[in-house]
Amino acid sequence: MSQAERPGLVREALGPDVTPDAREAWLRSAAxxxxxxxxxxxxxxxxxxxxxxxxxALKAQPMKGDDGDDRPFxxxxxxxxxxxxxxxxxxDPAVFAPPSALALAQRLLGQETIIGELGLVIxxxxxxxxxxxRAAIPLFGGLDVExxxxxxxxTMLAPLVDAGPDAGFPEYWVGSHRTRGGAADxxxxxxxxxxxxxxxxISDWRTLYRAGPNTSGATRSGLYxxxxxxxxxxxxxxxxxxxxxxxAATLKRLPQACQPLVAWALHQNKTDDVSEFVHLWLGRAVKxxxxxxGG
Amino acid sequence: xxAQQAAVTLEDISRDAMAADLTDGERxxxxxxxxxCIRTNxxxxxxxxIPPEVIRAVNDxxxxxxxxxxxxxxxxxxxxxxxxxxxxxVPTAVSGPVADPRFFAPPxxxxxxxxxxxxxxxxxxxxxxxxxxxxxKQEIHRDSSPLFDxxxxxxxxxxxxxxxxxxxxxxxxxxxxxxxWPGSHRIKDTDAVTVNPPIQIPxxxxxxxxxxxxxxxxxxxxxxxxxxPLLYFGFHRNWHFDNDGFDYKPQIRINETMxxxxxEEHRRRFRWALHLNRVESLYEFTxxxxxxxxxxxxxxxxx
Numbered sequence: 001m002s003q004a005e006r007p008g009l010v011r012e013a014l015g016p017d018v019t020p021d022a023r024e025a026w027l028r029s030a031a032x033x034x035x036x037x038x039x040x041x042x043x044x045x046x047x048x049x050x051x052x053x054x055x056x057a058l059k060a061q062p063m064k065g066d067d068g069d070d071r072p073f074x075x076x077x078x079x080x081x082x083x084x085x086x087x088x089x090x091x092d093p094a095v096f097a098p099p100s101a102l103a104l105a106q107r108l109l110g111q112e113t114i115i116g117e118l119g120l121v122i123x124x125x126x127x128x129x130x131x132x133x134r135a136a137i138p139l140f141g142g143l144d145v146e147x148x149x150x151x152x153x154x155t156m157l158a159p160l161v162d163a164g165p166d167a168g169f170p171e172y173w174v175g176s177h178r179t180r181g182g183a184a185d186x187x188x189x190x191x192x193x194x195x196x197x198x199x200x201x202i203s204d205w206r207t208l209y210r211a212g213p214n215t216s217g218a219t220r221s222g223l224y225x226x227x228x229x230x231x232x233x234x235x236x237x238x239x240x241x242x243x244x245x246x247x248a249a250t251l252k253r254l255p256q257a258c259q260p261l262v263a264w265a266l267h268q269n270k271t272d273d274v275s276e277f278v279h280l281w282l283g284r285a286v287k288x289x290x291x292x293x294g295g
Numbered sequence: 296x297x298a299q300q301a302a303v304t305l306e307d308i309s310r311d312a313m314a315a316d317l318t319d320g321e322r323x324x325x326x327x328x329x330x331x332c333i334r335t336n337x338x339x340x341x342x343x344x345i346p347p348e349v350i351r352a353v354n355d356x357x358x359x360x361x362x363x364x365x366x367x368x369x370x371x372x373x374x375x376x377x378x379x380x381x382x383x384x385v386p387t388a389v390s391g392p393v394a395d396p397r398f399f400a401p402p403x404x405x406x407x408x409x410x411x412x413x414x415x416x417x418x419x420x421x422x423x424x425x426x427x428x429x430x431x432k433q434e435i436h437r438d439s440s441p442l443f444d445x446x447x448x449x450x451x452x453x454x455x456x457x458x459x460x461x462x463x464x465x466x467x468x469x470x471x472x473x474x475x476w477p478g479s480h481r482i483k484d485t486d487a488v489t490v491n492p493p494i495q496i497p498x499x500x501x502x503x504x505x506x507x508x509x510x511x512x513x514x515x516x517x518x519x520x521x522x523x524p525l526l527y528f529g530f531h532r533n534w535h536f537d538n539d540g541f542d543y544k545p546q547i548r549i550n551e552t553m554x555x556x557x558x559e560e561h562r563r564r565f566r567w568a569l570h571l572n573r574v575e576s577l578y579e580f581t582x583x584x585x586x587x588x589x590x591x592x593x594x595x596x597x598x
Contacts, residue, residue, distance in 0.1 A: 110444050137534055140453045141413055149452070150443045231442060233536030233567070 006174055008033025009191060013045035013100035023103075031107045035150075038177035038207035041193040045098040045200045046158060050089070052197070054223070055160045057089040058120065078127035079211070081224075083119035085245040086262060093258045096225055101156050101200050102261075105227035108151050115261045116153065117226040117243035123168045123214040132173070132186070132210040135203075135226075146206070147178045153205040153228035159195040160221045168214035169195040169222065177206035195222075230264065303477040305494050308336050312344040312403040326406050333411065334454075337480035337510035340496060344401045344503040345461065352392035354463040354500070357423070357524055381430035382514065386422045387526065388548040389557070389565055396561055399528060404459060404503055408530045411454045418564045419456065419531035420546040426471050428520030432513055435489055437480075438529070439508035439537065449509075450481045455535050456508035461526040465499045471517035472497045473504060473525075479511035533567075 014026055034040050090096060096118060106113050135155055138146055163169055171190035179185045185208055193201045203209060205226070214220060226243070244265040251263055310332065313325050333339040387393055399418070400408075408416055438458050441449040466472045474493035482488050488511050495515060496504055506512065508529070517523055529537060529546075537546060547568035554562055554569065 139455070139532065139534060143453065145448075145452060149448065150446070152442075229442065231440070231536050233534050 006037060006191075008040065009037055009174065010041045010043065010193070013042045013098065014103065026100075027103055027107050030104050034104065034108060034154075034202070034204070037174045038204040039172040039174060039191065039193075039201065039209075040104075040203075041199055041201050042098075042100050042104075043196070043199045045100050046095055046198050048198045050092055050095050051158070051160055053089040053092075054095055055197075055221075058084070058160070058221070078124040078214075079122065079130075081119060081121045083117065083243060083245050085247060085250075086118060087247055087250050090223075091250045091253065093255060095158070096223070097258060097261060098158075098200060101202055101225075102227070104202060105154055105156075108154060109227060109229050112230045113227050113261070114230045114264050115225055115244060116228040116232060117224070118245075119224055120221055121157075121224050122219060122221045123211070124219050125214055125217050127168055127214040129168070129213045130211040132208050134176075134206050134208055136205040144180060147180050151177075151204050151206075152232050153226055154202050155205055156200050156202050156223075156225040156227065158200045158223040158225070159197055160223060161218075162197050163195045163220045164216065165192055165212070166214070167195065167216040167218070167220040168212040169193070169220065170201075170209040170211045172201075172203055173208040176208040177204040179208075303336055303494060305340065305496060308332055308338050308475075308477060308494075309340040309342060311342050312401070313406065315402075322406075325403075326410065329403075329407055330410055333407070333505060333507065336475075336477040338475050338477060338504065338506040338512075339407070340498065341403050341503045341505065342499070343501050344403050345398060345501045347501055349392065349395060349397045350461075350463060350500045352395070353398055353526070354524070356391050356393070357463060378434065379430050381427040381517070382433065383425045383427075384422055385425070386546070386548045389421070389553045393526070394553065394557060396558055398461070400561060400564075401503065404505065407505060408457055408459075411457050412530050412532045415533050416457075416530050416564065417533045417567055418528055418547065419535060419568075420527075420529040420537055421548075422527060424514065424525050424527060426514060426517045426523040426525070428517055428522070430471060430514075430517040432471075432474075432516045435485065435511060435513045437485075437509050437511055438506075445483065447483065450483055454507050454509075455532045456537070457530040458506050458508050458510075459528040459530060460504040460506070461528075462498055462500060462502065462504075463524045463526065464521065466497055466523055466525075467519060468495055468497045469517075469519040470497075470521060470523050471515040474513050474515050475506065476511040480507040480509035482511075485511055 008030070011026075011030060014023055018026070030040065084090065086096065093102075097115065102113075136146075136153070139149070139152065140146060157170070159169060171192040173185060174188065174191050176185050190208075190210065193199075195201070205228075244262060246262045246265045248266060251259060251266060254262070310325070310329050313322060317325065329339050329341070389399075392398060399421075439456050442452065442455065443449050460473060462472075473496045475496060476488050476491065476493050479485070479488040493512070498504065514525075531537070547565060549565050549568055551569060554565055557565065
């Protein structure tokens with residue numbers, strides 16, 4: 001059996017009219033399969049109109065230079081990873097925490113799950129292939145127990161456009177969240193999910209994945225959301241960026257049930273002092289003026 | 296009933312700090328013995344870990360900087376996170392004598408921390424608990440929540456947070472010393488653990504008490520009266536973030552200036568917390584400082 005044929009790798013998301021019993025059965029089954037596979041695609045998890053609204057909003061937002069406020073954290077200039085503020089169309093829980101994905105994350109990580117990171121990952125035409133990697137950091141110095149413990153984090157990748165295999169979205173090694181390195185990691189061919197706007201791919205942060213080259217000729221973008229246990233502090237690459245950008249105004253507007261997901265990050269988005277505050281807003285004003293003049 | 300705890304005494308979990316002139320072999324033997332002690336019992340008490348003059352400098356500064364908390368009978372305690380009004384818990388700035396590595400990372404403690412929570416550990420929370428005369432016993436507690444929902448494996452995992460307690464004065468048995476239930480870091484049922492009495496840890500200033508954050512413990516009743524300030528540090532694996540009870544205070548009080556004054560090798564342990572100490576807007580910044588100035592001019596206590 002190839003990896004793609006394993007049960008539970010692709011599921012329809014929960015429908016809005018599902019009964020509590022059916023919901024519980026779906027969750028139990030999805031969580032069990034996920035614990036085995038380390039990755040799952042949920043089809044139709046986000047309504048397409050919402051995805052399109054996000055895409056429109058992001059396209060309307062001027063993308064600044066790679067060394068500017070976007071703060072990319074990928075070494076490759078053609079593949080920026082940008083923490084975007086949770087506001088506007090993106091601040092819709094149906095988008096950043098779709099019910100099926102959130103329910104599955106909470107089943108795996110507990111009811112105190114938070115969103116630790118949220119942003120865009122963009123691959124521009126000509127972007128090359130990446131090395132296979134895990135998003136996880138070793139919790140206990142690389143001891144065997146790392147692969148035995150429950151998930152500490154799961155990553156949701158939500159493509160904002162339909163994309164074929166040539167767009168370079170990742171492929172995943174099923175079950176590799178439980179392997180401990182070496183040949184066992186790559187014993188089988190990787191699973192290449194179908195990336196469609198509205199679907200989401202959820203992976204254990206230990207699961208091996210590899211993004212391919214973008215030979216499609218088009219820019220492809222996806223929203224990434226890291227659901228994680230509340231104690232997980234990822235310092236990697238975050239010295240100069242908040243992993244989650246949450247304006248206080250957004251927090252107030254969110255449904256109460258969603259607020260605990262992001263409330264923790266309010267303090268991450270504060271400015272240091274008057275000088276930084278002035279600098280930040282002057283910089284934004286200047287850039288806004290430049291953009292208005294077509295500069 | 297958890298029987299094995301009764302056999303453990305304070306002496307069993309106490310060690311003299313590493314002497315400066317140990318050979319490599321002796322040093323390694325000391326570390327392994329202390330590691331074995333803390334892994335088995337959940338705690339180790341290191342005597343003479345911090346030089347007296349270093350402790351004195353911190354204590355002297357506290358009497359000035361935290362006079363509002365240290366004054367006998369003071370009831371209005373700034374940022375109180377303990378249920379007893381006679382026990383203040385205050386985040387401490389990483390500045391002045393506290394920022395001396397001989398204080399926050401003495402050699403014996405640093406050597407153990409590197410082994411227990413990784414060479415790249417961070418200092419994840421830091422503050423002072425000031426117990427006044429009449430303070431009652433603290434609630435029995437552990438210093439961390441389970442990582443994985445309280446599953447059995449939580450207790451088998453290696454340590455992820457090493458708590459370091461540094462009393463600034465000699466603490467006698469009637470001054471409310473810390474009380475440990477040895478071995479309880481590996482036992483899920485707190486009620487079963489506490490059927491047995493804890494061991495009290497009266498110490499002399501300069502002694503450092505280290506415990507696994509999963510260990511069941513509490514602060515004792517301060518009957519004798521002298522104010523008992525105790526600094527605490529949480530040495531965390533660099534991915535562990537304690538956000539329980541920190542809604543209104545930073546886990547660490549540090550700014551860029553304080554960070555730059557630290558020896559370079561220690562900056563990485565604090566740098567992560569810079570963003571916790573930022574103010575949100577010009578309005579908040581102004582409000583914060585006008586209130587501080589006002590309090591300073593009027594001599595009002597906090598709250």
